[in-house]
Amino acid sequence: MSRMTMIEAIRDAMDVMMGKNDDVVVFGEDVGYFGGVFRCTHGLQEKYGRNRCFDAPINESGIVGAAIGMAAYGLRPCVEVQFADYVYPAYDQIVSEAARLRYRSAGDFTAPITIRMPTGGGIFGGQTHSQSPEAVFTQVSGLKVVVPSNPADAKGLLISAIEDDDPVIYLEPKRLYNGPFDGHHDQPVTPWSKHELGEVPDGYYNVPLGKAKVTREGADVTIIAYGTMVYVAEAAAKETGIDAEIIDLRCLLPLDEETIIASVKKTGRCVVVHEATLTSGFGGELLSRVQETCFYHLEAPIQRVTGWDTPYPHAQEWAYFPGPERVGRALEKVMEA
Missing domain, CATH: 3.40.50.970 (Thiamin diphosphate (ThDP)-binding fold, Pyr/PP domains)
Structure with a gap:
């Protein structure tokens, strides 16, 4: 290593x-x-x-x-x-x-x-x-x-x-x-x-494409994230004290539906986080897949935390990003339902 x-x-x-x-x-x-x-x-x-x-x-x-x-x-x-x-x-x-x-x-x-x-x-x-x-x-x-x-x-x-x-x-x-x-x-x-x-690891090894990773085990809510937002999700879970399970997708296509479905059926709640815009962002696809496969297991509406539907705002870059506070509010909202 x-x-x-x-x-x-x-x-x-x-x-x-x-x-x-x-x-x-x-x-x-x-x-x-x-x-x-x-x-x-x-x-x-x-x-x-x-x-x-x-x-x-x-x-x-x-x-x-x-x-x-x-x-x-x-x-x-x-x-x-x-x-x-x-x-x-x-x-x-x-x-x-x-x-x-x-x-x-x-x-x-x-x-x-x-x-x-x-x-x-x-x-x-x-x-x-x-x-x-x-x-x-x-x-x-x-x-x-x-x-x-x-x-x-x-x-x-x-x-x-x-x-x-x-x-x-x-x-x-x-x-x-x-x-x-x-x-x-x-x-x-x-x-x-x-x-x-x-x-x-040193030398040659591979990580299979299309296999997500559960980076944090939890029982109350599933957070689906990827890239930078994995760390934002971890910070939000820690700061709110909510027992969140975090899935790092790693690969968006092909998508590891099996891991997502198993987690949401276990927790009954779901929050999707990504940095891109809300409208037509990949989170919409994730939300649809969860709704189609886990509807009868859901205890609350699925929440999305994303960037804004605007051209990338240079002067407001840090406000544009989903941060632990915004993700935390979404976690609290699904837990209150």
């Missing part, structure tokens, strides 16, 4: 896979010589050469389009979109080509592509560097969508993503890059700050 930040764990995953499989290539904007804007690819070009880790033009559609061609040829590209906010020019390539390649070729071709991108706020990046666009991918058949919450999962999930024969959208919460935090928003997390390190 080694102690790592999430940045170091992500880098270690790419290092392990590049060493294990010569078909794995890493490229994107500034990922080569500079090592990425958040330093996730630092040292990979020096170790594996410019043919395996290289810079790309500022052209997200071209980056993903080139990766699709490489994948069809037999390579396993792991590409970085510098911020999740920048992915929209590549959306057509992801949806119309990568996600459909296996189906439209009747299995003759696959698209083993991993598309990494930093997501969410917390670095004072404003509305063009802070969005959480997971829901625009979870409704696309053929994609898998991953959101890790800690260094060990980040490494294991990224290894699984690179090994997968279908395209994986791998979203990296920026506020967790340098380690877990206490769930509050008092201090921004910057690429240069150091926080608590996580225990990460």
Whole structure:
């Protein structure tokens, strides 16, 4: 075991896979010589050469389009979109080509592509560097969508993503890059700050895609969260004293319904938390699944705690995020019902 930040764990995953499989290539904007804007690819070009880790033009559609061609040829590209906010020019390539390649070729071709991108706020990046666009991918058949919450999962999930024969959208919460935090928003997390390190297994291992993790056992209410919001949920449960069970989804698509259903049927109450907007956010899908499968076990209406339905508010960033106080109020509301 080694102690790592999430940045170091992500880098270690790419290092392990590049060493294990010569078909794995890493490229994107500034990922080569500079090592990425958040330093996730630092040292990979020096170790594996410019043919395996290289810079790309500022052209997200071209980056993903080139990766699709490489994948069809037999390579396993792991590409970085510098911020999740920048992915929209590549959306057509992801949806119309990568996600459909296996189906439209009747299995003759696959698209083993991993598309990494930093997501969410917390670095004072404003509305063009802070969005959480997971829901625009979870409704696309053929994609898998991953959101890790800690260094060990980040490494294991990224290894699984690179090994997968279908395209994986791998979203990296920026506020967790340098380690877990206490769930509050008092201090921004910057690429240069150091926080608590996580225990990460050395060498090769994987975390299966599509399997959630119960991070806190409880009997009164189920909190469904992912990424940064796992820590917010833990802080809210601790501060309210409510015996909450917390599920870290880890993978949004495919979704681990079995773990969710078992937990909600046990507790009879459910709160869904995510950083993205309320309207058409992924929480709406989670709420529907719980309502459809657990209706007769529910003791209270399901609550959602999310970001606002506004363009990302730079000046009000910390108020925009769901925090322990807002999640705590939702927990108290379902317990009063």
